[in-house]
Amino acid sequence: xxxxxxxxxxxxxxxxxxxxxxxxxxxxxxxxxxxxxxxxxxxxxxxxxxxxxxxxxxxxxxxxxxxxxxxxxxxxxxxxxxxxxxxxxxxxxxxxxxxxxxxxxxxxxxxxxxxxxxxxxxxxxxxxxxxxxxxxxxxxxxxxxxxxxxxxxxxxxxxxxxxxxxxxxxxxxxxxxxxxxxxxxxxxxxxxxxxxxxxxxxxxxxxxx
Amino acid sequence: xxxxxxxxxxxxxxxxxxxxxxxxxxxxxxxxxxxxxxxxxxxxxxxxxxxxxxxxxxxxxxxxxxxxxxxxxxxxxxxxxxxxxxxxxxxxxxxxxxxxxxxxxxxxxxxxxxxxxxxxxxxxxxxxxxxxxxxxxxxxxxxxxxxxxxxxxxxxxxxxxxxxxxxxxxxxxxxxxxxxxxxxxxxxxxxxxxxxxxxxxxxxxxxxxxxxxxxxxxxxxxxxxxxxxxxxxxxxxxxxxxxxxxxxxxxxxxxxxxxxxx
Numbered sequence: 001x002x003x004x005x006x007x008x009x010x011x012x013x014x015x016x017x018x019x020x021x022x023x024x025x026x027x028x029x030x031x032x033x034x035x036x037x038x039x040x041x042x043x044x045x046x047x048x049x050x051x052x053x054x055x056x057x058x059x060x061x062x063x064x065x066x067x068x069x070x071x072x073x074x075x076x077x078x079x080x081x082x083x084x085x086x087x088x089x090x091x092x093x094x095x096x097x098x099x100x101x102x103x104x105x106x107x108x109x110x111x112x113x114x115x116x117x118x119x120x121x122x123x124x125x126x127x128x129x130x131x132x133x134x135x136x137x138x139x140x141x142x143x144x145x146x147x148x149x150x151x152x153x154x155x156x157x158x159x160x161x162x163x164x165x166x167x168x169x170x171x172x173x174x175x176x177x178x179x180x181x182x183x184x185x186x187x188x189x190x191x192x193x194x195x196x197x198x199x200x201x202x203x204x205x206x207x208x209x
Numbered sequence: 210x211x212x213x214x215x216x217x218x219x220x221x222x223x224x225x226x227x228x229x230x231x232x233x234x235x236x237x238x239x240x241x242x243x244x245x246x247x248x249x250x251x252x253x254x255x256x257x258x259x260x261x262x263x264x265x266x267x268x269x270x271x272x273x274x275x276x277x278x279x280x281x282x283x284x285x286x287x288x289x290x291x292x293x294x295x296x297x298x299x300x301x302x303x304x305x306x307x308x309x310x311x312x313x314x315x316x317x318x319x320x321x322x323x324x325x326x327x328x329x330x331x332x333x334x335x336x337x338x339x340x341x342x343x344x345x346x347x348x349x350x351x352x353x354x355x356x357x358x359x360x361x362x363x364x365x366x367x368x369x370x371x372x373x374x375x376x377x378x379x380x381x382x383x384x385x386x387x388x389x390x391x392x393x394x395x396x397x398x399x400x401x402x403x404x405x406x407x408x409x410x411x412x413x414x415x416x417x418x419x420x421x422x423x424x425x426x427x428x429x430x431x432x433x434x435x436x437x438x439x440x441x442x443x444x445x446x447x448x449x450x451x452x453x454x455x456x457x458x459x460x461x462x463x464x465x466x467x468x469x470x471x
Contacts, residue, residue: 051255058260064389064471065327071391080261083393085326086268086469094259105253114258118265171265174328174469178288179269179321179396195260202253 049107051200054095054162058082061089061168076195086174092167095130098146098200101158106151108203110143111167114194117141121193123169130162140167140196145203165198266325266393270332270467272296274318275366292469298403299462305352314405317366320465322386322397329389329470334360334381334401334463347458356407360463362399369402389470403463 058079060070064087073079084090100107111125117140126137127144136144150161274285287296298318308314324330336358344354361379363369387395430436 049253049255051257053257053259056259060327062327065391069327069391071327076259076261079263081393083264083266083326085266085324085328088327092260096257111259118263165259167259169263174268174292175265176290177267177269177323178271179323180271180273180286180288192262192264195258195262197256198259199254199256 048099048101048158049105049200049202050099051198052097052099053198054097056092056094058090058092060084061091062087063089080195084171086172088171090169090171092165092169092196094165094167094198095162096165096198097160097162098150099158099160100146100150100152102152103155103157104153105157106146106203107200108143108145109165110141110199110201111138111165112141112197112199114197116193118193120172121169122172123167125168126166128164128166130164132164135163143201167196266328267323268292268325268328268330268469269321269323269396270294270296270330271321272298272318272465273321274298274316287465289467292467294466296465297462298465299460300353305349305461308356308405308407309352312407313371314403315369315371316403317363317369318401318403319366320386320399320401322399322467323395324387324469325392325394327389327391328387329385330387330467331383331470332386332465332467333383334465336360336381336463337459337461339459339461343458347456349458349461351455352407353405353461356405359402359404361402363402365400366402369400369404371404371406373402374404383468386467 055074056076057072057074059072060082062070071082073082079090079092082090098107098109109127123140124137125140125144127135129135135147138144146161150159152159270289272287285298287298289296298316300314300316304314304316320332322330322332339350339354343350345351359374359378360381361373361375363373384399386399387397427435427437
C-alpha cells in the first residue's frame with residue numbers, strides 16, 4: 001500500500017491533469033469565438049486586433065474662463081501637471097488607429113477610469129472618424145461598437161482605421177482642506193486619480209451599420 | 210483528451226517516478242495552460258492608457274483669532290468644509306468685560322485662503338445687528354449695543370490697535386481673497402482688526418448722561434402714607450449697572466462667508 005505522501009502526490013498529479021484539460025477546453029472555446037467552426041476539435045483562428053495611440057491633445061474649455069487664459073497641452077504628462085478646479089471642463093483629443101484582422105472580427109471601444117471613478121466627476125466620450133464625422137458617443141464606462149465598415153468579415157479580411165476619441169470631463173465638486181495646516185490631507189476625496197484607459201475588445205454579433 | 214492523458218500512468222507499487230520529476234511535470238502543465246490562455250486572450254483585446262494621472266486642486270477657507278505666525282496659540286479657529294459654511298468669530302465674556310471696563314477692545318484675526326487652479330475666492334464679513342430687545346435686556350446687548358465697531362485690514366493681527374482705525378469705513382462684502390487666474394497652487398493669509406469702543410458711563414444709547422448732585426426719592430411707606438427722603442451728609446448711594454439676573458443674550462459674532470469665483 002502506498003504511504004500518505006504517495007497518495008498526496010497521486011492526487012496532485014490527477015488534479016493537475018484535470019486543470020490542464022479544463023483550461024485547454026476553455027482556450028479552444030475562446031478561439032471559436034472568431035471562427036465559424038462547429039467542431040469541438042476546431043482550429044484556433046489566428047485573428048488579430050490591435051489598438052495604437054496617435055497624437056494627443058487636451059484643452060481647458062471652462063465657460064467661465066476666458067479663451068486667452070485657458071490651459072492647453074499636447075501630452076498626457078502636461079495634463080498630469082494641470083490642476084483642475086471645481087467647475088472646470090476639460091476636453092481631450094486622442095487620435096487612434098484600430099487594426100482588425102480575421103474571420104468575422106467585430107469590436108467595440110470602451111473608455112473607463114483606471115481605478116475608482118472620481119467622486120462627483122462626470123464625463124463622456126465621442127468616437128469620430130479621421131475626417132471628424134461623429135460615429136457615436138457614450139458615457140465613460142460604456143462602450144461604442146465600431147461600425148460595420150470598420151470590422152473584418154472573412155478570414156482574409158483586415159481593417160485598419162484611424163479615429164479620434166474626444167473626451168469631455170466636468171470636474172466637481174470642490175475638495176476642501178484646512179488651509180491653516182500646510183500638510184493637511186483632504187478628508188473627503190482623493191485629489192489625484194489614475195488616468196483613462198481606452199480598450200478595444202472583440203464582440204460577437206452584428207456590427208453597427 | 211485522450212492524447213493528453215499520460216501514456217505511462219504510474220502503477221501502484223512499482224516504477225513510480227520520483228517526487229522531483231512529478232513536480233517538474235506539474236509545473237510544465239501549469240505553464241502550458243497559462244501560455245495557451247494568455248495567447249488566446251491577447252489576440253482579441255487591446256488597451257492603452259489614454260492619460261496619466263489627473264489632479265484636482267484644493268480649496269480652503271478658515272478664520273483664526275490671534276496670530277499663528279508669531280506662535281501665539283490660536284484661541285479660536287473655524288474651518289469651512291463646503292462653500293455654504295458660514296464661519297464665525299465670537300466675542301467671549303472676557304472680551305465683553307474688557308469693553309465694559311475699559312471702554313475699548315481690539316482683536317486681530319486672520320482669514321486663510323486656498324483656491325488652486327483657475328478658481329478664485331472672495332469673502333465677506335458681516336457684523337451682527339442686535340434687536341432692540343437684545344440691546345435693552347441682555348448683557349451682550351447692553352455692552353455691544355452702544356459700542357462703535359470698526360473692522361479693517363492690518364498687516365498682522367499683532368498690529369491691530371485702535372489708532373489704526375481708518376477714517377472711512379472699509380467695504381466688507383465681496384473682498385477679493387484670491388484672483389480667478391490659473392496657478393497650480395494659490396494661498397493667502399489676510400489679517401483684519403476688529404475694534405469696539407463705548408462710553409464707560411451713561412445710558413445704553415452710548416450718550417454721556419449729566420447727573421445732578423442732589424436727589425430725592427418719593428414713594429409709599431409701609432403704612433400706606435406718602436413718604437419722601439432727601440440727601441443728607443450720611444446718604445450712601447450705589448447702583449447696579451447690570452442686574453445679576455440679566456440674561457447673557459445671544460453671542461456677538463462676526464460671520465465670515467466665502468464664494469468661489471468666477
